[in-house]
Amino acid sequence: MNRFFTVVCGVLLWVSSVARDGPKFPVSAIPDALKKDVHVVMREDQMVFTILSKSRATQHVYQAITILNANGKRYAHETVGYDKLSKVTSFKAAVYDAEGMLIKRLKSSEIYDQSAYDGFSLYSDNRIKVIDLSQSTYPYTVEIEYDIEYKYLFSIPDFYVLTRENCSVQHSVCKYVFPKSLAPRHRTYNVDVKAVAEPSADGMETLSWTFENVMPIKLDPMGPDLQYVLPHIDGAPTQFEYDGYVGTMDTWDQFGQWVSSLNQGRNVLPEVTKQKIRALVAQAKTDEEKIKILYEYMQSRTRYVSIQLGIGGFQPFEASVVDQTGYGDCKALSNYMVAMLKEIGISAHYVLIRAGSDASPMDTDFPSSQFNHAIVAVPNKGDTLWLECTSQTNPFGYMGKFTGDRKALAITDKGAKVVNTKRYPADKNVQSRIADVYVEATGDAKAKVKTTYQGLQYENNYLDNAVHLQYDDQRKWVQNNTEIPSFDVNSFSLVNHKDKMPSAEVLLDLRLGRFASVNGKRTFLTPNLMNRSTFVAEKVDGRKTPVVLESGFTDLDTIRYHLPDGVYPEFLPDPVKITSRFGEYESRCVLDQHGLLYVRRLKQVKGQFPAESYKEFADFYKSVNRADHVKIVLLSKT
Template sequence: MKRNLYTLLAIVLWAMANPVLASNPDLLKGANAIINQEEKVFTVHSLSKGTTYIKRVVTIFNEGGKDHAKLYVHHDKLNKVDFIKGTSYDRNGKKIKSLKNSEIRNVSASSADNEVLDNRIMIAELTHQVYPYKVEFEYQTTTSNMLFYPNWVPLNNSKTSIAKATFQVKMPKGMKLRYRESNLSQGVKQENTATHDVYNWEITNMTPMDSEPYAPSMIELLPMVRTAPSDFEVQGYKGNMDTWEAYGKWINQLNEGRDALPEATKAKLQAMVAGIDDPIEKINKVYHYLQSNTRYVSIQLGLGGWQPFEASFVDSKGYGDCKALTNYTKAMLQAVGIPSIYALVNGGSNEREVLTDFPSSQFNHVILCVPTKQDTVWLECTSQFESAGYSGSFTGDRHALLITKDGGKLVKTQAYTAKDNLQSRMATVKLDETGNGVAQVQTRYTGIAHEDHLDPIHHLSPEEQRKWLYRSIGIPAFDLKSFSFDLKKGRMPEVNEKLELSLRQCVTVSGKRMFLTPNLMNRWTTLPQNTGTRKYDVVRSSAYTNVDTIVYEMPAGFALEFKPNDQAFDTEFGRFESKVNIDGRQVTYIRTLQMHKGRFKPEVYATMVAFMNDVYKADQQQVVFVKNIQ
């Protein structure tokens, strides 16, 4: 406690001596650190070369800000580190230490066994145990990968303030800079020299950002400048990025001539689909062949980060990254008369949406688009287990860039609605007088709702599956007697789960009464806070439907004393309905909850919390039985 007070006093005294903070003390409120100065300069030398210089001075107030004392600089074959310097100072401005080159670690960026990368990370650290203290880092990198111009995100931590941060881009005369500004109080200031057009941005006196439940992603809210080239060159491949069409043409250059298959393989594929007329069946055959004969390995070597290995390489080696496996699948489908389209996408359940109005390299994954007369089939070519045509949470409902023969074209991948993402449960529970019971539970999961089961089904042993179920089942006290999973592949895959459970104290017994909470496995147990005045939009990123039907057989000798009223709430966020029916000793509980995804105005947040609170209360309602006294 004394140490914390001493640290706080030191921060106050330090702030009083700092003219910027003395005039704007709000910079200290809620901040773990303050960026005193950040200077970022990107200089374009040519279509194929540029340098980035960064100097950052940060004062760190507590443990929560110590990440600022660490510097991570990525490098690879196309990006070189010219120098790294660093110095730390104590609260009185006295130098603690200067960074030595021998103290800079150079480690591989690879974190998995199936990665082959030339990406590495230089790590410099100047942590200190007495707060506050100041660190100063300065470094420069040179790149020959001009597909990417840098983004400027000076505030990348919600608990950080900025006294001053600047960003400058120097473009040779005659070369065009493309940029997109977000959440800036003032835009670019442009100046010219004899040799360069110079673009300048500045942020001053920015306080920490508030967090809110269900807010948009931080990347959408932070001040940012995105930059991108017009004309560029990477390892001899020249391109233009003014439009998605032009960018797609550059990708076509990289892919040209890399889809040739050995004649023996083409003959094997053609024999495999002989006599099949249905294109969907042909696609499924080829996709199954891909999954049975290849495996995914992430290979990022030089231009290999964007250029696929030849189809013949994958055919002979049996492995490849997303680009290579997609290109290989495209070649195999072509061999059996099915045209398809290579497509760039952002893969991941929480990946940012593509900025459609700013053509640039915004993608991290490649999939295959197979148009048919009936529908469009999307193929995830890196998975040995995925269903053909299922995009799910990894690549579904987002923009993808089709690399057509005429260039790039943005389209949306398949969206999955609340009805698609279904969890439908049917359970029967037989109770005894002590409140214990035996339950038979069958649950059907479809669409995105089935995805949580995929890893346990494919990668866990039966005993590990059992442990996973114990962690996953939302019942306070139970024994798992038996279980089974049945996975059905398809465009809308599903998992059917069967459980036999022995329930302990499923019903509360108090004197002659039994208190039954009929929602057995799907109660809401937490609620978002009502934060008062809302600043940001409300974003719900998931849509699903839950249907629970639970039939209880009460023990003999008990009569109904209280039954809760049926509940129904219908809002723009979702719909809830619950019913309890009593027929002698049989209690039937039916609960339906459908939640929508969407973006809503800040002022409706309180309404959403009220709806969730209504659902929470309805889930806790009880049926009361009383024992007949003879």
């Protein structure tokens, strides 16, 4: 395995191969099975996390990665972060060719040290060291080794055995070293290797996992995201200290008490502000009306700015500072909102959450630092109101895809508890379209279309942002999001409705060139104006993972076709109705005294379904596609 050892004072030590010259990691030594259908092979991947005390820890990382082709080039780059409470004490690297001969060693001048500027943080002491070992000739192997010293103990870096698709592992080790009194907790995901516990030097103990010849993962279409299927190990301390703040986190309640200690005394508002907010809500008749007034007041006079300075990554700065400056990060703005509500006698909770439309779910059985965002929850007669405090445009009470429908941790006066944020079921996420289409004898047409997007569909194609854009940018949005093969926009408007269940209306006046195909006395048109399903489920054999539908929604289309004089349908398709565990579909065409009416309804439900149901899912959408693309034949009497 190309590992080397030396003895110092009777203790066996591992010496990384970065320190050795000569042939190393020849590609020929990789088993053929590990090279099949991959871009990179992890020859060695070792992480040792050592707990020295409640306020000190170190991390050692050693990797040797063979990059087989340009698709694996990202692995030639490494970024190591640090801040005022952590320090990169060593950073070494080398590159070897396919035969294992040394190409180059990293020079200290080739390590770029820079601010970890994220584009929106006003203050940050986060920095990164960056290296680039990429080569133009493949394959080659990069060897990277670094050490980080932490002046705190709050979290343990996750260890991913595999990091993405098209990657295999020849050998890897995750190891924790710790005094018995500070034994860390751990949780494994998709791992079938047992941990090995044994004593270490100086009375320390170790816990380690060793992996050999791990084959690559191939994701199933419409299956769980990569983060759900990758084998990895999460660790967390029980007793810890961060920048002088001591705590324990073996239960969520204890973790919440530590968060409360960070927030203690930071909710004091200036007297003039107290008078202002009391005056603002003086005429309000209900608590919900008061909450809305203060939420929109906060939106109107604050903006989101990230603050990342030491404990500031976890601790909000004072409500009085937000009030004075008009800005804050998610923690500060949420704390400010809680403080304002407290002033008018309304109890609200500061809530930690893992935000993002693709965020992995909170592991409620493993108390640890799993959060990247803060929001506010306000109990309201059994119907909790959720407040996103970083947005100046978010509708009152709306969470949406960013923080909706997931677990979170509410920090209360009595400790902490796991809660569920607002869920948006399929019958609330509605796209409803009504259109009048005036078909001309030439096949051209005019159309007046009104589409209402509600709930999570309000966020479709960034409509929630488009409603706040200037006219020219809104016009571009309309051009890019109107699904008709050929059209000109005569006029349009976007109307926003900022409710707890928000919606927006898009009104279009269109000219449709060559909308229908004319052939002699017959005219052919597709009645589904602008909502034709084109999804085709990828064929897959031997599926192992469940079918995952990330969102539930309902689409409603009612299209009235006004036909030219003397033209009538020669053929109308039969009504279609499809029912499955994944949803429902129905469509029909009806001729009445006003013309031709097309009605369509598609409902998809959110959920996980057995792996063996994938063919049924594929067949469901195959049938939907067929129905959506059916044509109507019109015949001219003249």
